[in-house]
Amino acid sequence: MGIQQKLYCTNQLKWFIALILFASTGSAYGQDKLVKSADHKFKSRNYEKAIELYEEAYPHNPGSYKIIKKLALANDRIGNSGEAEKWMSKLFEIGRVVSHDYYMYSMILLHNGKCLEANEYLNKYEGLKPGDKKIPKAKEEIEYIRNLLKDSSAFNIAPASINTSGSELGTCYLDNGVVFSSTSIGDKKADARLASNNLPFLDLFFAKEPEAGQLVDPKPFAYKIKTEYNDGPVAYDPVEGLLYVTRFAPQKAGADEAKDVFHLQLIVAEKKSGTWDFKDFFFLNSPNYSVAHASVSADGQVIYFVSDMPGGYGGYDIYFCYKKKDGEWSNPYNVGPVVNTRKNELFPFIASDGLLYFASKGHRGLGGYDIYVASPANGVFNSVRNVGYPINSTKDDVAFTLDSTSARGYFSTNRVNNNGYYDIFSLELNFIPITIKGVVKEADSKEVIPGVVIEILDQDGKNIGDATSREDGSFSCLINKIPEITLVAKSDSHESLKKAIDLSSLKPNEELILEVFLYKKQVLLIK
Structure with a gap:
């Protein structure tokens, strides 16, 4: 090889190495x-x-x-x-x-x-x-x-058939069906998209419930109160026949910001000529904070909602108003630090038995938002309990709702996939523990009677619990709550007793304390 050819090859090699180094440097850069x-x-x-x-x-x-x-x-x-x-x-x-x-x-x-x-x-x-x-x-x-995480046999859960590839969220019982929000039922391709999850905004729908936990035939609901943003969840006032609907309330920000500021607000809707229509704004709405997620008690006397108004414990807190004598709502009251935390409490639901269910990130839980239940005592919620698995998961679990029996309902969760979209699940309480306890006494002398057999019968006459009175006449029996029981007391020395007892007002884990009075059997002497 000649000197010129060697120099050419050497220069070519240097150029090739330089090219690689340049590409590597450019790639690294x-x-x-x-x-x-x-x-x-x-x-x-x-x-x-x-x-x-x-x-x-x-x-x-x-x-x-x-x-x-x-x-x-x-x-x-x-x-x-x-x-x-x-x-x-x-x-x-x-x-x-x-x-x-x-x-x-x-x-x-x-x-x-x-x-x-x-x-x-x-x-x-x-x-x-x-x-x-x-x-x-x-x-x-x-x-x-x-x-x-221990699998609780107290609940059965199942995904609702109305769920789509988008989000379904929040449920409210109404007219033999359920009102809920959805991003993806029907043709919504032309809708505006949400930047955060690339889904259309939530609209309201109504699904029939032919059987408990079965939702079918979803249709658009209350078109006259539909907005261009998220609509829902909804709460129903069974006494006044009104709906309280959560929706976005865009307020123009200051000129310097050149963008909209979104708060949540509640509107009140009423049924006119068979169609739900706007009636009024909730009196606590404000351009400076949010008011949302209403729930009205079965007697229509108390409304619960969430707000980040000044004076709370942090984030969104749960508040309530009571119905005054003039029919107007009172000033708002914070439900207190046992329920509210420095983080968010959302989606309150007041059940017919007086228990308050809500979602929170501030109490101990499995992860994300968990669902909790607060028990009242003397008008104050003084204890909070995580409802546990399988209602709660390591993802977000929210919008817990029960029917009038407090035994069945729905909740929403994003546990199914990793895209953050929500699904509605049905739930059924298999066991609502209550305790029937008391003392058996002689009707005339009021002395206690040991050895009396106590039977608890359901509405079909089936035995669902029994006990025998102790030496001090006391008895205790744990049963699954049903609307009404029949207590039967039997004794060799006393007349039997059969008494119907209404349990509808009892809350889970409550006790019903009774005094059972029996008369001595009459002894017939034959001469």
């Missing part, structure tokens, strides 16, 4: 710019866009601790715990973790209901950081979640 853009979105809390950019950068640097950790963090902060778990798992696969990653992974696993795995990684974290003050609380939380 582009990736670096992409990651920096993702970092900026992450820092400004635009986690959805940050995820999009980090995922674009990931294939070019699949071993990057920073990219994988940021993907886990961003997904965790928008409540997408399934994706957060996936990226944390990748972090452990590549073997590039720091001690705190064990704790973070443990908490993400816990939010996904994986208590055993969560406890395993928490123990590993404890081995690396013994004495960390977070550990005892985390262990307690794991045990709490473990108990909530």
